Amino acid sequence: MTDTDAGATGDFAPDAALHRAFEVIDANIETFGTRYPADTTTGSVYPLRPATADLPAGSNYGWTTSFWTGQLWLAYQLTGAERYRAAGVAQIDSFAHRVEAEIDLHTHDLGFLYTLGGVAPWLLTQDERARDGALAAADHLMTRVMQPAGIVQAWGDPAGDPAERGRTIIDSLMNMPLLHWAGAQRDDPRYARAAVAHVSQLRDHILRPDDTTFHTFYWDPVTGEPLRGTTQQGYADDSCWARGQAWGVYGFALSYCHTRDESFLVAARRCARYYLDHLPADQVAYWDLVFTDGSGQPRDTSAASVAACGLLELAAWEQDPAEQQRLRAAATRMVASLAEHYTGAAVPGSNALLLHGVYDWPSGVGVDEGNLWGDYYYLEALTRIVRPDWAPYWRAA
Numbered sequence: 001m002t003d004t005d006a007g008a009t010g011d012f013a014p015d016a017a018l019h020r021a022f023e024v025i026d027a028n029i030e031t032f033g034t035r036y037p038a039d040t041t042t043g044s045v046y047p048l049r050p051a052t053a054d055l056p057a058g059s060n061y062g063w064t065t066s067f068w069t070g071q072l073w074l075a076y077q078l079t080g081a082e083r084y085r086a087a088g089v090a091q092i093d094s095f096a097h098r099v100e101a102e103i104d105l106h107t108h109d110l111g112f113l114y115t116l117g118g119v120a121p122w123l124l125t126q127d128e129r130a131r132d133g134a135l136a137a138a139d140h141l142m143t144r145v146m147q148p149a150g151i152v153q154a155w156g157d158p159a160g161d162p163a164e165r166g167r168t169i170i171d172s173l174m175n176m177p178l179l180h181w182a183g184a185q186r187d188d189p190r191y192a193r194a195a196v197a198h199v200s201q202l203r204d205h206i207l208r209p210d211d212t213t214f215h216t217f218y219w220d221p222v223t224g225e226p227l228r229g230t231t232q233q234g235y236a237d238d239s240c241w242a243r244g245q246a247w248g249v250y251g252f253a254l255s256y257c258h259t260r261d262e263s264f265l266v267a268a269r270r271c272a273r274y275y276l277d278h279l280p281a282d283q284v285a286y287w288d289l290v291f292t293d294g295s296g297q298p299r300d301t302s303a304a305s306v307a308a309c310g311l312l313e314l315a316a317w318e319q320d321p322a323e324q325q326r327l328r329a330a331a332t333r334m335v336a337s338l339a340e341h342y343t344g345a346a347v348p349g350s351n352a353l354l355l356h357g358v359y360d361w362p363s364g365v366g367v368d369e370g371n372l373w374g375d376y377y378y379l380e381a382l383t384r385i386v387r388p389d390w391a392p393y394w395r396a397a
């Protein structure tokens with residue numbers, strides 16, 4: 001891949017990209033069964049999720065297991081093939097059990113986990129256990145609401161982790177659809193009120209005046225005053241972590257979808273504008289938007305796949321046909337570039353849809369590897385392109 005490739009969509013064949021994705025997913029069903037791959041590849045190959053002190057290898061813990069599940073549901077919707085439905089159904093119990101047994105629940109990521117691990121199977125199979133698990137996860141997420149700031153604490157045990165008290169992160173925007181869904185299911189306005197309060201704080205503080213975003217932001221846990229922005233996975237506190245900006249595009253657009261609050265649409269547009277203005281020639285962002293072609297830094301293909309979905313979501317809510325077309329074209333260019341240059345097909349034996357993502361550069365974790373969320377959102381972006389009428393799980397109410 002050179003820095004000078006144009007990122008055009010010339011030979012892009014989404015059906016061929018999907019065909020390859022299904023082959024990889026078929027092989028991974030054989031490899032993993034009802035167990036889960038690790039967050040990221042190692043040497044371009046997903047190993048089994050490692051054992052912990054309490055859990056055997058392949059267990060359902062961490063924030064990324066549902067991105068494998070979500071690939072199965074997308075594959076089922078795209079093909080109607082029973083093997084994907086069966087593999088998805090086989091995971092319903094795992095997610096229901098996880099929330100019942102309170103396994104690794106001290107995280108805002110319950111939205112990622114249970115939108116794909118509970119809401120999606122509920123929508124597609126009407127399995128009550130999937131719905132119950134997702135509702136229980138939403139209730140757990142509600143226990144993370146910190147007053148008086150009205151934010152959802154991102155990490156740590158809200159009752160027992162003072163260092164994380166009052167802190168949230170831009171990624172959390174993607175966890176709010178679970179609250180909207182639960183509130184609609186239960187006809188209870190408290191869930192949506194919590195989501196709107198949280199997203200409003202992010203709109204006002206995590207989104208900076210120059211349209212960049214902080215990765216994380218602290219509020220005073222006693223007074224609720226906004227304190228300071230910092231990074232965790234970006235290059236610097238004042239830089240713009242590429243995946244965070246992509247979560248901003250998608251998450252604010254989804255908040256608009258659930259609320260029709262115009263200020264969230266404006267926030268999504270601002271994130272999108274900055275992201276698109278800071279892309280390299282081939283449209284696949286470096287892991288932090290401070291880096292440009294010639295920097296020698298790794299790209300983050302997962303930022304590109306999240307951003308593509310976010311741009312397509314934003315396009316769905318824009319009224320101006322020319323703007324819709326501009327956003328869809330930008331998203332399609334990114335996905336075309338991913339399909340042409342960044343899939344696991346380039347590395348024999350790889351079981352990833354995409355390679356060349358970055359999980360956490362400052363910690364040296366998953367750098368220039370594939371990752372489960374990059375794969376999921378790549379497949380979601382392809383789904384959105386070939387099926388423009390597909391109903392995203394994140395919009396469910």
Ligand code: GLY
Nearest residue numbers: 063171233243359
């Ligand atoms: N939500 C965690 C990440 O994007 O790395």
